[in-house]
Amino acid sequence: MIPAQGYVDQKVGVLGLGRSGLATARALNAGGARPLVWDDGADARDAAEADGFEVLDLSKTVNLEDMVSLIVSPGIPHLYPKPHPAVAAAWAAGVPVDNDIGLFFRSFATQDWESFDQMPKVIAVTGSNGKSTTSALIHHILTEVKKPTQLAGNIGRGVLDIEPAIEGEVVVLELSSYQIDLARALTPDVAVFTNLTPDHLDRHAGLGGYFAAKRRLFAEGGPDRAIIGVDEPEGAYLANQTNGGNGDDRVIRISSGQKLSGPGWSVFARKGYLSEWRKGRQVASIDLRAIAGLPGAHNHQNACAAYAACRTVGLAPRVIEQAFHSFAGLPHRSQLVAERGGVRFVNDSKATNVDSAAKALQAFKRIRWICGGLEKEGGLDALLPHTDDVLKAYVIGREARNFALKLGGVAHQVCDTMEAAVTAAAQDAKAGDTVLLAPAAASFDQYDSFERRGDDFMRCVKALDD
Incomplete structure (x- = not known):
């Protein structure tokens, strides 16, 4: 741990108690500061209190008195689409707003x-x-x-x-x-x-x-x-x-x-x-x-x-x-997870937007493309020029049919679920093909993260051998 410097015996607010927020609170504590913490989730607040931290509603200006800084976790909006109430309260109270990155570079x-x-x-x-x-x-x-x-x-x-x-x-x-x-x-x-x-x-x-x-x-x-x-x-x-x-x-x-x-x-x-x-x-x-x-x-x-x-x-x-x-690559980023009968299975679940999916499509030939999910702003038009090597798309997600309609002339099959998509792609694939998960969409319609989506893809691929 890097003890936070410059706040000995001073009150510092910590907004958001995920991974970075808890690390910030501990670093402040180690540096001699008095962290006052808050999270909009009751479970996170209870966990922080059980760890000995002082929990205080930082959206109330009165609670910011004598506070020298408010450290905000990265997932919490501080300006757009609108500032979190605690950030607005800090502005009103004249409390400088920072984050753990700023605290790191100073410490x-x-x-x-x-x-x-x-x-x-x-x-x-x-x-x-x-x-x-x-x-x-x-x-x-x-x-x-x-x-x-x-x-x-x-x-x-x-x-x-x-x-x-x-x-x-x-x-x-x-x-x-x-x-x-x-x-x-x-x-x-x-x-x-x-x-x-x-x-x-x-x-x-x-x-x-x-x-x-x-x-x-x-x-x-x-x-x-x-x-x-x-x-x-x-x-x-x-x-x-x-x-x-x-x-x-x-x-x-x-x-x-x-x-x-x-x-x-x-x-x-x-x-x-x-x-x-x-x-x-x-x-x-x-x-x-x-x-x-x-x-x-x-x-x-x-x-x-x-x-x-x-x-x-x-x-x-x-x-x-x-x-x-000797670099093996990162999980969920053009990750080769299996090869069966000359068919490669590649997990690029991190391809959550059109640009990253386009780059994944350009990296392989003869593609059986598993795509779909929570579509992001801007549509799929920019992706279509990069689908020449796609033999067929296998579309997943709660809005799979609407997603499929935007694939232009790409041959496709609406599969809805990952298991159905992997099974269909594997049945169609021939030696030399690549079954590629590159969703071009967020995961949150079916999964709570792109990692979970990629893990499910790998589970389904493994199940083909069972």
Whole structure:
């Protein structure tokens, strides 16, 4: 645990008592503060009270008297679509509102660092798609080379739940727009932006607000190195805004699909090969095609981002390449779960939006596509140009029939349930086909998370052999 600094004997509110909220309360307690906690759920409040925390309704302004800060969990709206009543009460009472990310960056460095010859570093990764894989891949590479490292944030442990850094350690944080948007302190050594596609638009009042939240990691944080995907206009804009001029190697541009030129530092993947260029010259190349844990162009972009991040902390290209080959990938993200009679079964339940599903569809040939669920804003039209390799779609979800109507000319079968879809796809599949779960929709109509949906897919695949 990282004890929260700067609040000894002071009252600090904690709103939301999920994983990050409880870690925040414990970190405040360890740092000598007096945490006052609240959650809208009675069960969460009861559990916190049983752990010895003082529970207080933070939506009442009178309860915020003498409070020096309110720490808000990332899942709780602080502005759009409307602020939580406790946040509004804090505004009215003049109490600064922050989150655990801001608290982490203010508390990470300790007096122990004065004796270190090599300072710890933080690599923070954000973006719409691929940030989990990129973060896990960076952490994997660092682990493989025996460099001390921890993984936290939107993946793994809460940021305040990790251990205090030791000399030379690299902490890798996956940060969502929710986590970045409210943080009062953002000071990563290396910041990574993978890409931008529409998501969480209600929470940020549109695409512009969503991008503005991501941009804060670079504008507010002032990282020593900025690694930026430039395949969308927003990324190209951010790279230009961050760049100090020709040859500025503080900015590393990355791409999947286009060759990047110019005198600066760039890493890009084309036709399955990763290339690193500096000062107009190629300095390294890696064949990504045989790396089983990184299939498809979207994972090649993740590889470029992770490669660039590891280069900034001094790792050699061949060392990174070797570590790529032992990366197994993350669960529910292009995860090969079985192969039966030459048919592969791939779990990409994390493909919850159109863009991520499109990338999954581009990674495989001869696809038996399991899709459907709680459709997100924007429809499916942007997905249809990427369905050329789909032999047939097997549609699940409570609104499966409506979802199927939006698949255009794609051959399809309405299956409703995962079990029916897996069974039908397996019966139709021939050697060389891939049965791919890439829903292009949220899971909440049938499952409480994309993980549960992916687990159900794997259960159904396993049941084929029973």
